[in-house]
Amino acid sequence: MDSAIERVLLSEEEIGKRVKELAEEIRNDFPNGDLILIGVLKGSVIFVADLMRAMNINVTMDFMAVSSYGTSSETSGVVRILKDLDFDIEGKDVIIAEDIIDTGTTLKYLYEYLKARNPRSLKICCLLDKPARRKVDIEGDYVGFRIPDAFVVGYGLDFAEKYRNLPYIGVLKEDVYKK
Ligand code: PRP
Ligand code: MN
Ligand code: MG
Numbered sequence: 001m002d003s004a005i006e007r008v009l010l011s012e013e014e015i016g017k018r019v020k021e022l023a024e025e026i027r028n029d030f031p032n033g034d035l036i037l038i039g040v041l042k043g044s045v046i047f048v049a050d051l052m053r054a055m056n057i058n059v060t061m062d063f064m065a066v067s068s069y070g071t072s073s074e075t076s077g078v079v080r081i082l083k084d085l086d087f088d089i090e091g092k093d094v095i096i097a098e099d100i101i102d103t104g105t106t107l108k109y110l111y112e113y114l115k116a117r118n119p120r121s122l123k124i125c126c127l128l129d130k131p132a133r134r135k136v137d138i139e140g141d142y143v144g145f146r147i148p149d150a151f152v153v154g155y156g157l158d159f160a161e162k163y164r165n166l167p168y169i170g171v172l173k174e175d176v177y178k179k
Helices: 012-029 045-053 105-115 174-178
Strands: 005-010 035-041 059-067 080-083 093-101 121-129 142-146 169-172
Touching: 012 045, 012 121, 012 142, 035 045, 035 105, 045 059, 045 093, 059 105, 093 105, 105 121, 169 174
Parallel strands: 035 059, 035 093, 093 121, 121 142
Antiparallel strands: 005 169, 059 080
């Protein structure tokens, strides 16, 4: 285990099992496929890659880059769009894939932004949900795990751009982010 990690919250096995279940749920709702999966850079990258491979239906992928945290550990509340979609989503079934809903700022903004482009359907799939931190009203349609209010990293989630490559989700030691 990485020395910056206090404890493992979700093991690689637990995550893998749950991602397959989420893929199955989505496949049941969209049996004909033709989905556009939108990953939110960069935190969702690992999740999107695993989710789409577990889906077994036609999906295309696209990415948005938005950031509200920068290198700080607190959200600024302002969402910046750094990269927009490559494709038109009008009339399409679209799922936004996120690693985590924390305050909800990022997803709320993105949801409204994409909704305005008139997709046929727009859903939210997030691996983690931290309801204790919510500041705006937004919920995932497909949620992997509801987690307590701890600073988590790994499986795409970073602290100051580090730890995204951990195969598990771990709680970061306090002295690492308070220094
Ligand atoms: C993190 C995380 C979510 C968002 C959740 O992204 O990946 O996208 O914050 O927080 P919120 O619900 O309070 O908006 P971040 O802005 O750190 O960028 P990153 O994905 O590149 O790490
Ligand atoms: Mn993110
Ligand atoms: Mg981040």
